[in-house]
Amino acid sequence: MNGIVREFVGLPSPTAGRAGAGGHPCQGVYHRPPGARPKTAFIAAHYNVDFSEHYLAAHLAERGYGFLGWNTRFRGNEAHFLLDHALADIGVGVRWLRESAGAERVVLLGNSGGGSLMAAYQSQAVEPNVVPVAGMRPVDAIEDLPEGDLFVALAAHAGRPxxxxxxxxxxxxxxxxxxxxxxxxxxxxxxxxxxxxxxxxxxxxxxxxxxxxxxxxxxxxxxxxxxxxxxxxxxxxxxxxxxxxxxxxxxxxxxxxxxxxxxxxxxxxxxxxxxxxxxxxxxxxxxxxxSLRTSQCGAAPHLARVRVPSLVVHATADEGVFDSDARALLRALAAEDKRLETVRDGHYLPRSRPWAADLLDAWVRSR
Structure with a gap:
């Protein structure tokens, strides 16, 4: 994977100021082939885990794509997570791909816990529905989020609650x-x-x-x-x-x-x-x-608003995502163009990352 360009991206957040030590709230790493401005780019984000160096980023960049491993201001800060604030930060990353990186198509990659998060992002972008948690003010930035063009749920959980x-x-x-x-x-x-x-x-x-x-x-x-x-x-x-x-x-x-x-x-x-x-x-x-009662971080209600072509990839040796979870995600998707693929590997695909990148590459190119 030598030669892949890795560009650090630090941007302001609509809901949080720059840290006193200098760090931007929204941060990530953009991977791309050398000398290229890919027309199709992936973005992956998680509730808590740092996705800036995501395990598929370089593999997909080798295949000609841009890949923004993106972090909201809640990276490593799960204890203070607020969904509407996180969606605003993901919107910053998607907008950067379109307006600065030159991407004409954006693939929302919902990996692991990020499956329901990226579903919530697309859901809010196409049909605003997320409301503030008790006692919090609305976040204006989530009323105008740029939509994704394709959606992938990779080894994805059914939702946080x-x-x-x-x-x-x-x-x-x-x-x-x-x-x-x-x-x-x-x-x-x-x-x-x-x-x-x-x-x-x-x-x-x-x-x-x-x-x-x-x-x-x-x-x-x-x-x-x-x-x-x-x-x-x-x-x-x-x-x-x-x-x-x-x-x-x-x-x-x-x-x-x-x-x-x-x-x-x-x-x-x-x-x-x-x-x-x-x-x-x-x-x-x-x-x-x-909370089962109040959280808006469950995947199913949001997947019911995801109508773009969608792919669910299930790892059959996953220790925490099960076959019933993957099939429930597939059923919940509103997309007419949707399919389920499996890979015989664990949650982080330690043995099959090139194969998974080939799968995503073929699926994206066919659309």
């Missing part, structure tokens, strides 16, 4: 105590499984949803209690979020994934560790990103 709820440990009884436990719902107690019976699975899934609802109810009550005080928001922790039964029992939705594994290795060890999605939140970030 859905993925967190599916991974939540349903046996937690006290959100303030990382060791609180209902033994009848403990997924790591051999008496409960694996294998996990249908009755246990149903009770467990219902308890996961109930846990999400309890946190939402508490967050709303806490925000109301803060009204008129010196504090407008507050931080809190969410314990044990590596406990999807599918991670533990490979008989549930069989696939090519390794048994008893998650993105951090052994689920039992990861679940009681300190690294997890949603582990630190503000009240408003919970409501904006993680």
């Amino acid at each position: 859905e993925v967190l709820t599916s991974w939540m440990d349903a046996s937690v009884t006290d959100e303030s105590d990382a060791l609180s436990l209902d033994p009848d719902l403990d997924p790591f107690d051999p008496r409960n499984g694996p294998p996990f019976g249908i009755e246990f699975q149903e009770r467990y899934r219902a308890a996961q949803r109930a846990r999400n609802e309890r946190v939402t109810g508490w967050a709303l009550d806490r925000l109301e209690a803060l009204r008129g005080t010196r504090a407008r928001d507050a931080l809190f922790t969410v314990h044990r979020t590596w406990a999807d039964l599918r991670m533990i029992d490979p008989a549930i939705e069989p696939s090519d994934r390794a048994p008893n594994s998650c993105y951090l290795g052994d689920p039992a060890r990861a679940n009681y560790g300190v690294f997890g999605i949603g582990s630190l939140c503000t009240l408003r970030t919970w409501l904006s990103m993680w």
Whole structure:
């Protein structure tokens, strides 16, 4: 991949000023072939993960495309995420591709958690629908977002509230105590499984949803209690979020994934560790990103407004995205031109990145 031009891009955000140390809120790296101004360019962004050096960027640049690995001001700052603010920052990147980089077609690449984020971007661009979280002012910049021309969901989750709820440990009884436990719902107690019976699975899934609802109810009550005080928001922790039964029992939705594994290795060890999605939140970030009741970060409602040609690529050995997730994304897409492709690899495609780049290249060129 020698010779690929990598250009740092730092731009202002409609919702945040430049940092005192000099950094722009919106930052990324634009990859392109040397001596070329590609007419078609990809843009990839995530809720939290730094995508500036995305693993497909150089591969797609080798095939003649531009690729903007783009970060909103919430890169590494998930605890304070607000959807409408992030969409404004993605709009900055798309507009830069069209107005400065010379791209005539923009491919929105929704990878991993970015699948629902980029779906929300296109949804808002074609049919404004995103509203501020409780107590926040509207963001004018999201009323005029430049649309994407093609949409790709690559190893994409079903949405932030859905993925967190599916991974939540349903046996937690006290959100303030990382060791609180209902033994009848403990997924790591051999008496409960694996294998996990249908009755246990149903009770467990219902308890996961109930846990999400309890946190939402508490967050709303806490925000109301803060009204008129010196504090407008507050931080809190969410314990044990590596406990999807599918991670533990490979008989549930069989696939090519390794048994008893998650993105951090052994689920039992990861679940009681300190690294997890949603582990630190503000009240408003919970409501904006993680709540089943109030979040606008679920993919399905937004995919129902995505009508451009769309491709879903599912990694069959993915430890955290399952076949049912990929097929649900495909069903939710409003596009008439849509298809599902699979690759036998893990979530980050460590063995098949050139193949995936060839797949995207052929699909884009055919359109």
